[in-house]
Amino acid sequence: MSRTAQPGIFAQGTRSHHYLELTVRPDVEVTALRQALRRLREPGVTAGGLNLVVAFGPSLYRRLHPEDVPAALRDFEAISVAGGTRGVPSVQRDLWLWLHGTGADVVLDGARLAAAALAPVAEVALEQPAHVYRDGRDMTGFIDGTENPPVEEAPEVAVVPHGPGAGGSHMVVIRWVHDLAAFDALSLDEQQQVIGRTKLASEELEDKAPTAHIARVVIEEDGEELEIYRRSTPFGTVGEQGLYFVAFSADPSRFTKMLHRMYGVGDQVFDRLTDFSRPTTGGHYFAPSLQALAHALAG
Template sequence: MDNQLMPREQLGICAEGNLHSIYLMLNAKEGAEPALKASLATVAQHLFESSDTHSDCAFNGFVAIGANYWDSLYPLARPAQLAPFPAMSATHIEAPAVEYDLFVHLRCDRYDVLHQIANECCQMLDGLVDISDEERGFRYQDSRDLTGFVDGTENPKGQHRQQVALVGAADSEFKGGSYIHVQKYAHMLPKWQRLAIKKQEDIIGRTKQDNIEYASADKPLTSHIKRVNLKDADGNSLEILRQSMPYGSMTNQGLMFISVCCNPSHFELMLRSMIHGDGHGHHDHLLHFTRAVTGSAFFAPSLDFMLRDLD
């Protein structure tokens, strides 16, 4: 099949889950763009090749460019729906915007290989960027959040992951790319653990031990699942692919929430439903026990887009 019609996606976008992750939020040094564009393409190619070299430990990764920085790096073409992070706030609840120029997302089932490749990426970008934030994630038990509930149960499966996550022919120049939204959530675990298990389950909308979703009629309107499982006017699910993982230490821990999608509107509608609810005061009560401390919007173009037009 003609590769021009099927650009190569960055393999970390739709990858299955891993044991470990590294998240690098980078800001470009002033005047770095001419060299940075080529170096980023080198990093993306390295990640693509490393997925094969280290297939035994399921390494994968991707590079994404911030919504506010995109035009500095690629002034001649812009993804049709790329926009800054949709910051929102309501009484005692906030989803702030903290934008970065670049996001490097790395995952692997071997921590040493993950650390090695992260070092190699940073060396390729040395002198061009500053590391503004770094977090290391990990699989917790059987893919649970630190709240104790299974995370990502609603994720699309198989080839449907690509359909949900990757831009299609409607924006042909950016086919194979993905809109990325990242929020670092800091959990209030002592407050959460003081709740009775049934109260926790009502807040999530699932049972804790067996991960059984409540019947629709039994889900509180303030439950997390009720607020994020949305449908359009025709009854179609507004899906995203979640690539989230727990992160942190004993003093600062929570969830790195990562949404990858073929459009940014699904994430924005979910966030609005969580923060502002249904217009009748039914917002997501999980937000009483976790706090978003960042919110960033990126676009991860196809590997072929990043490699084109390089000298």
């Protein structure tokens, strides 16, 4: 049977985003869980051109649809280096929702309805409203997404091609908080060396430092670059700014390899970006195909 990926993973042009990370309450029966999850399909949650992507933490997906769990799906493992002073914490939750649309109003309405539908079985552990910043820039002012696969090639990068989990996507989600005061205090040249690209036009630097972000995350294996499909969005208030990093991949080991390179696992070379941005969470999720999702909810 052919499988269709959740279309919201690839939908473009939405400027308002809202992410919910939820924890299932202890002792909740699987039938009650399914019943609550089915309410996400009721009109309202996805009305008004709103996109909804539903993903599960490994243990919840195992409860809901064990036959569709890919062998590679595991909880996020914390990275801890430099005597525990640097790394990525594991903050693994059970359920992850991403609502995105054309305005903060419809997105917030959808998020409130979704949280209410799930309230009997799950608690919102983290809520992150986020937005497209200017012309697709991260809050550091650099364009984020230049080397992302174009949407027509993205499914090949992001979707499990066959076997258990076919049509679904592995995900990594990390909430980063920037130290913009420190980043903004750098000269333009220094900032460009942090990323490895020019700030205005996102052109790759010819003489980039080995610690530049793109020098660390570009990994070649057997002559092929490892690819992931990034769908992160920035967030910010006067007090705190950051990036809610979201990436999809057919193979979750690509995330781990990139994160290990950012944190110098093996070669002690750190991504300079990690001097200016601190991860506050780290989770692995699985966004099943539409057919597998329907099956998981039907029981």
